[in-house]
Amino acid sequence: MSKKTLHAVLFGPPGSGKGTQGQLLADRFDVPQIGAGELFRAEIAEKTVQGKLLKEYVGSGVLVPDELVNAVITNQLKQLDLRKGFVLDGYPRNVEQATHLNRVAKINLAIQLKIPDKEAVRRLTGRVQCVECEQVYHLTDTPPIKPGICALCGGKLKKRNDDTKELIRKRLETFHFMTEPLVTYYRQQGVLLTITGEQAIPYVFEEIIKRIGKLGFKS
Numbered sequence: 001m002s003k004k005t006l007h008a009v010l011f012g013p014p015g016s017g018k019g020t021q022g023q024l025l026a027d028r029f030d031v032p033q034i035g036a037g038e039l040f041r042a043e044i045a046e047k048t049v050q051g052k053l054l055k056e057y058v059g060s061g062v063l064v065p066d067e068l069v070n071a072v073i074t075n076q077l078k079q080l081d082l083r084k085g086f087v088l089d090g091y092p093r094n095v096e097q098a099t100h101l102n103r104v105a106k107i108n109l110a111i112q113l114k115i116p117d118k119e120a121v122r123r124l125t126g127r128v129q130c131v132e133c134e135q136v137y138h139l140t141d142t143p144p145i146k147p148g149i150c151a152l153c154g155g156k157l158k159k160r161n162d163d164t165k166e167l168i169r170k171r172l173e174t175f176h177f178m179t180e181p182l183v184t185y186y187r188q189q190g191v192l193l194t195i196t197g198e199q200a201i202p203y204v205f206e207e208i209i210k211r212i213g214k215l216g217f218k219s
């Protein structure tokens with residue numbers, strides 16, 4: 001069997017490890033990674049026209065309207081050679097977005113990362129991120145060598161503004177209501193892969209690699 005190119009999306013509750021596993025997967029398969037939240041925060045920081053619109057929503061615990069999200073992501077995808085593959089994390093987040101995406105780029109793998117809400121809360125309340133390079137750490141699970149300092153670039157580590165108890169609860173509600181229906185959508189498309197995301201980061205990654213290897217994706 002010839003090897004398949006990764007045209008993958010990752011979805012799961014906030015804190016399930018989409019960004020973490022997306023980065024590992026993209027590195028292993030040598031394809032670009034597009035992280036929706038990361039992309040939006042960059043647009044906001046650069047104060048672009050779209051960034052000003054995104055600012056209203058990102059960080060408030062609600063989803064950005066589909067029209068705006070679809071425009072930003074499509075624009076980003078257009079800059080890639082889609083035949084060479086990609087990993088998208090955090091997009092799509094509802095069936096409307098998934099339908100839009102399928103018109104722009106056909107998806108051949110949708111990885112669902114499953115963790116209980118309680119674990120999501122534990123992870124997000126301990127999450128810190130580098131203000132310079134966006135590398136993510138966890139205060140107890142994957143702490144940086146020097147407290148408060150990024151091990152990769154020396155940048156300062158900060159908590160995200162939306163990683164508060166109240167906003168985490170709101171984002172989890174949004175996930176169950178809006179994003180979870182993607183399970184049915186991608187199952188019907190025949191591309192769903194459900195992964196238990198509760199184990200430590202390298203174990204979750206190995207599980208993904210093992211399972212997608214069996215599906216004909218080879219790094």
Ligand code: ADP
Pocket residue numbers: 012013014015016017018019020021123124126127128136137138139141142197198199200201204
């Ligand atoms: P998401 O992109 O789904 O919101 P992240 O990849 O940012 O999730 O991970 C959320 C937090 O949980 C981070 O602090 C990260 O270091 C930590 N984390 C990710 N995967 C695991 C795991 N398998 N076990 C323990 N902690 C994890």
Ligand code: ADP
Pocket residue numbers: 013014015018036037038040057058059060061062063064065069089090091092093094097162171
């Ligand atoms: P997390 O998975 O940890 O909640 P992200 O960094 O992926 O965080 O996203 C941060 C915020 O950006 C979300 O809470 C939401 O407001 C917005 N966002 C990200 N992706 C999407 C999307 N596909 N559709 C709508 N809003 C989005």
Ligand code: ZN
Pocket residue numbers: 130131132133134135150151152153154155
């Ligand atoms: Zn850094």
